[in-house]
Amino acid sequence: MKIDSRTKPIHKIQPAKVGNIPEGRLVPRYAGWIRSDSHQMLFRLAILLIAAFPIFSASIAMAADSGNSPSDSLDAFAMVMGLLGGLALFLFGMEQMSDALKAVAGDQMKTLLAKLTTNPFFGALTGAFVTAVIQSSSVTTVLVVGFISAELMTLSQGVGVIFGANVGTTITAQIVAFKITKYALLMIAIGFTMMFASKNERGKHYGEIIMGLGLIFFGMGVMSNAMKPLRSYEPFIDLMKQMENPIFGILVSAVFTGLVQSSSATTGIVIVMASQGFITLPAGIALIFGANIGTCVTAMLASIGKPREAVRAAVVHVFFNVAGVLLWVAFIRPLADLVIRISPVVAGLSGTEKLAAECPRQIANAHTIFNIVNTIVFLPFAGLIARLVVKVIPETEEIATGKPNPKTQFIREDLLSTPAIAIEQARLELVRMGDLVREMLQKVLPTFIENNQESAEEILEQGAIVDYIEYELTRFLSTITGGNVTLQQSERAFQMLHLTKVIEHISAQIARDLVPISVKKISRNIEFSEEGSEELIRYHALILENYGRAVQAIADQDRTAAKNIVSSQTELDEIGSIYRRTHYNRLSQGFQESVESSHFHLDFLSYLEQINTSAQTIASTILEE
Secondary structure (H helix, E strand, C coil): CCCCCCCCCCCCCCCCCCCCCCCCCCCCCCHHHHCCHHHHHHHHHHHHHHHHHHHHHHHHHHHHHCCCCHHHHCCHHHHHHHHHHHHHHHHHHHHHHHHHHHHHCHHHHHHHHHCCCCCHHHHHHHHHHHHHHHCCHHHHHHHHHHHHHCCCCCHHHHHHHHHHHHHHCHHHHHHHCCCCHHHHHHHHHHHHHHHHHCCCHHHHHHHHHHHHHHHHHHHHHHHHHHHHHHHHCHHHHHHHHHCCCHHHHHHHHHHHHHHHCCHHHHHHHHHHHHHCCCCCHHHHHHHHHHHHHHCHHHHHHHHCCCCHHHHHHHHHHHHHHHHHHHHHHHHHHHHHHHHHHHCCCCCCCCHHHHHHHHHHHHHHHHHHHHHHHHHHHHHHHHHHHHHHHHHHCCCCCCCCCCCCCCCCCCCCHHHHHCHHHHHHHHHHHHHHHHHHHHHHHHHHHHHHHCCCHHHHHHHHHHHHHHHHHHHHHHHHHHHHCCCCCCHHHHHHHHHHHHHHHHHHHHHHHHHHHHHHHHHHHHHHCCCCCHHHHHHHHHHHHHHHHHHHHHHHHHHHCCHHHHHHHHHCHHHHHHHHHHHHHHHHHHHHCCCHHHHHHHHHHHHHHHHHHHHHHHHHHHHHHHHCC
């Protein structure tokens, strides 16, 4: 079926009722829960609430022991409410800003990921840029795992990208270190106005970025105000003094980050404490180091039950973060001295006020220096680290079943929060699906001509894998459009959803039509004439080549190739007609082999023509983008 070029594009795809669901595969009851970013944020806030109340309860108990009434010293409930409310605004602002950045910079991220070089240095730059935009090193790691699994990237190349991802996370600290909380409400107002007044999507996204920044700074202001009473609260001041011990500071921060699974939350709180003068620069550096270790918990949890490549990528992430901290832990003081020399100085202040004014920027700079230097130090050893990780986590010896394992390589639920990257990964999965169908079509010939029963069974097994990928890809693409996507992204997802159905239809036609007539021919021990066999082989080669060009056009997004495929339709139809006439000539001349095989011969030609029509549909769909 060809697409009518007059048909208007559908810009919002509802979750499809998917057919051909592999046996034993359950349909998710609520597809919306796949997009779990908001639920992760609520989970982090709940954990923070659980962790915060014991801390403040202990503080009040210490105050009571010292002879002070809790009500006189602190309003613990108001402080916890302010801290959690401010943190919620902070995280929501980060989420909104990140989503808008993904939409604005989506095409650039897609281009970078598609052109990853063999040079680990450029891989690190790519990882830094992508993570700076999406604000999630775990998503970057997921992408790396997909590329490694598909053999588009080696583990040593992936190591460079993972290293760069850590540099990208330093953007968070740099953003929150700006002390412009007094302009937060103005930024929120400007961003809100742009979101609703702009008549184009890009303007709306810029408004979301500005409003997200405003929410970040407003949330920091709320947290800062909530913590002000602690300036004169001796138990808390004594606790902060203990952070001067780097081991204690790293341990506390690592545990806290591991619990809330958000280094951004830890960074925000550390910067807020620094802005109140609660902690010194060495203590702040120790806390940032701890956050780097604590975030490894997220990577390790994400790798549970995943392929070996995912586990290796998580181990690389853990090794880099932990080794980096161990490398620097003895040099916290020298690092602090260096940062003080290169960071801005606020004149006319002293004591706590000076510390509160200068320390946030110093901590952010220390965090950036720490990650950049670590990347530079470890990057030359990317290949060595990759080989070491492979030795530590070798391939498992799986029981050979003789059957291929149905699974996807590129699409993962972690990517759904980044539509531009999710769509690009879906395209790679679609190309993989197309290649599998090409293998099925290639195997049909020896099955049909040579009566190869084993080849027929292999085709059916591959067809089951194609069905699985089609179901997962349809669900994935349908879910993408439920988020914050641009019109172009929505159209792209619709296009790939249609291409997925077309390619699955070809697979079904091979398994439903070509394989059964091949098996039937085998059971009857039918043989073709020499001339008939040669014609079928030549026509099959032409159809296989044309379909392969269609899949390659998807891979390369090549409109010129698609035009050539469409223009070849008439020529291939004429060749099919010629081979029919020559077959009829042999029938009229009484060739016994042609008479016995006529039904199979003509059906094979018809099915190949139908497959070629589907290849034309693929090309037409590409041209309509």
